[in-house]
Amino acid sequence: MENIMYDFGMIGLGVMGSNFLLNMADKGFKVIGFDLDAAKAAKLEKEATTGTTVRGVNTLEEMVKQLDKPRRIMMLVPAGKPVDAVIENLLPFIEKDDVVIDGGNSHYIDTLKRVKYLEEKGIHFMGMGVSGGEEGARKGPSIMPGGDMAAWKRVQPMLEAVSAKVDNEPCVAYMGKDAAGHYVKMVHNGIEYAIMQLISEAYDVMKRGLGLNNKELADVFTKWNEDELQSFLIEITSEIFLKKDDETGKEIVDIISDKAGSKGTGKWTSQDAMELPVSIPTIDTAVAMRTISGYKDQRVAASALYQSKIKELKGKTPADIKKIQDALHFAIVIAYAQGLSMLHEASSALNMDISLADVVKIWRGGCIIRSSLLEVFYKAYRKDKSLANILLTKSVARIVKKAEKNARTVIRLAMQSKIPVTGLSSAVGYFDAYCSASMPTNLIQAQRDFFGAHTYQRIDKEGTFHTEWNEEVVQTEKPHAETENPQIPERE
Numbered sequence: 491m492e493n494i495m496y497d498f499g500m501i502g503l504g505v506m507g508s509n510f511l512l513n514m515a516d517k518g519f520k521v522i523g524f525d526l527d528a529a530k531a532a533k534l535e536k537e538a539t540t541g542t543t544v545r546g547v548n549t550l551e552e553m554v555k556q557l558d559k560p561r562r563i564m565m566l567v568p569a570g571k572p573v574d575a576v577i578e579n580l581l582p583f584i585e586k587d588d589v590v591i592d593g594g595n596s597h598y599i600d601t602l603k604r605v606k607y608l609e610e611k612g613i614h615f616m617g618m619g620v621s622g623g624e625e626g627a628r629k630g631p632s633i634m635p636g637g638d639m640a641a642w643k644r645v646q647p648m649l650e651a652v653s654a655k656v657d658n659e660p661c662v663a664y665m666g667k668d669a670a671g672h673y674v675k676m677v678h679n680g681i682e683y684a685i686m687q688l689i690s691e692a693y694d695v696m697k698r699g700l701g702l703n704n705k706e707l708a709d710v711f712t713k714w715n716e717d718e719l720q721s722f723l724i725e726i727t728s729e730i731f732l733k734k735d736d737e738t739g740k741e742i743v744d745i746i747s748d749k750a751g752s753k754g755t756g757k758w759t760s761q762d763a764m765e766l767p768v769s770i771p772t773i774d775t776a777v778a779m780r781t782i783s784g785y786k787d788q789r790v791a792a793s794a795l796y797q798s799k800i801k802e803l804k805g806k807t808p809a810d811i812k813k814i815q816d817a818l819h820f821a822i823v824i825a826y827a828q829g830l831s832m833l834h835e836a837s838s839a840l841n842m843d844i845s846l847a848d849v850v851k852i853w854r855g856g857c858i859i860r861s862s863l864l865e866v867f868y869k870a871y872r873k874d875k876s877l878a879n880i881l882l883t884k885s886v887a888r889i890v891k892k893a894e895k896n897a898r899t900v901i902r903l904a905m906q907s908k909i910p911v912t913g914l915s916s917a918v919g920y921f922d923a924y925c926s927a928s929m930p931t932n933l934i935q936a937q938r939d940f941f942g943a944h945t946y947q948r949i950d951k952e953g954t955f956h957t958e959w960n961e962e963v964v965q966t967e968k969p970h971a972e973t974e975n976p977q978i979p980e981r982e
């Protein structure tokens with residue numbers, strides 16, 4: 491093995507890194523991986539498919555020396571400082587024209603800095619989202635590269651080979667300029683948070699509201715996965731309900747603590763949405779609900795203080811379950827709509843040139859939010875590349891209109907029964923606001939002008955106005971520049 495020169499190197503042989511590399515070896519590439527942990531490097535070689543060329547080493551220098559030039563190196567290490575540390579350790583060994591890829595969940599602002607830093611040194615750096623978890627990495631993930639075009643061209647055939655495929659098309663495409671790859675992955679995760687929250691609310695309505703047991707829940711989700719809700723997250727949910735705990739023999743879902751963790755990508759999506767600004771309340775709510783889930787002691791105390799008891803809902807008939815299915819379907823469409831509208835906005839605001847058609851195309855397979863809905867969105871974006879929001883297309887409108895009534899019914903019943911459905915209701919609230927030709931925000935403008943002389947625009951004539959609220963209305967001498975966004979303070 492000593493004299494072999496390798497096609498691709500991986501830094502970090504955790505589950506994701508080693509699975510990605512083994513996948514690449516299965517597609518005929520010669521691969522080498524580095525990890526300080528000797529056991530991980532040895533495990534990589536042991537797990538390689540017979541006949542493939544896979545090597546695991548324990549020093550960075552050893553790995554870099556055995557890579558064909560210009561080199562192709564990817565890192566899959568935790569986001570933040572570890573990525574900078576790897577770059578610094580790597581720099582003495584790499585040279586101009588080498589390609590370095592960060593395949594972790596890095597924050598896009600960090601990626602932007604790294605692109606510039608390495609560009610000065612002649613290194614092609616690419617931020618790349620990889621979705622699909624352990625199994626996806628091994629069998630075919632969805633891959634979201636962005637930034638350096640030369641880097642993309644050099645790794646394109648390899649990434650196309652390892653990615654998931656839908657209709658023989660690879661689930662990888664160049665996402666756009668600068669940090670577009672990590673930006674798209676961040677929003678993917680925001681949508682992931684929202685869908686998971688919505689599914690957990692549907693579960694709550696059926697479990698605490700209707701009294702379904704885990705077997706019945708598994709059956710419901712299995713059926714839903716065969717229908718219009720077909721998706722990876724619905725599929726794994728059906729399997730979760732049937733899984734028994736090895737230790738106790740109990741159904742494991744019932745002994746898992748209700749405190750939800752997070753690594754931050756959902757929060758970043760919400761933070762960046764506020765920055766843009768773009769409205770993604772269902773994603774915000776999903777982040778907030780994970781936070782509330784962490785207040786276990788307070789929740790226990792409050793539940794005793796307020797004696798909050800769930801009022802059971804009536805009926806477990808297929809018609810009742812269908813209503814919940816519709817509510818979930820409705821809200822999931824809205825969650826995608828919010829995330830995709832954010833990408834639309836960010837693409838131009840941050841000058842990334844993201845093609846939404848390519849985004850939904852590569853999300854159709856391999857990633858955590860893959861679902862049959864993506865096919866509908868793909869068609870819509872192919873027809874209209876500049877679509878601001880998928881809710882504005884007829885095919886999506888048909889789905890939403892069909893499910894809308896049941897979404898409202900389920901939310902009403904859940905609220906009466908004290909089951910929190912903040913995700914579902916935020917989706918309906920967003921939809922209602924989005925479909926309101928006029929909103930009550932004229933009153934907010936009046937209040938702002940009343941207490942802060944922030945001015946307002948009128949519907950009957952051009953210009954910017956201020957009212958002396960106890961006297962008559964006067965037009966300011968020079969009309970202020972038109973501002974579309976009422977959130978921007980005109981005067982402090």
Ligand code: 6PG
Nearest residue numbers: 621622623679752753754755858
């Ligand atoms: C994916 C996942 C993956 C990871 C999330 C989990 O697309 O494969 O999104 O990246 O599971 O980071 O995030 P939380 O720990 O924040 O839920």
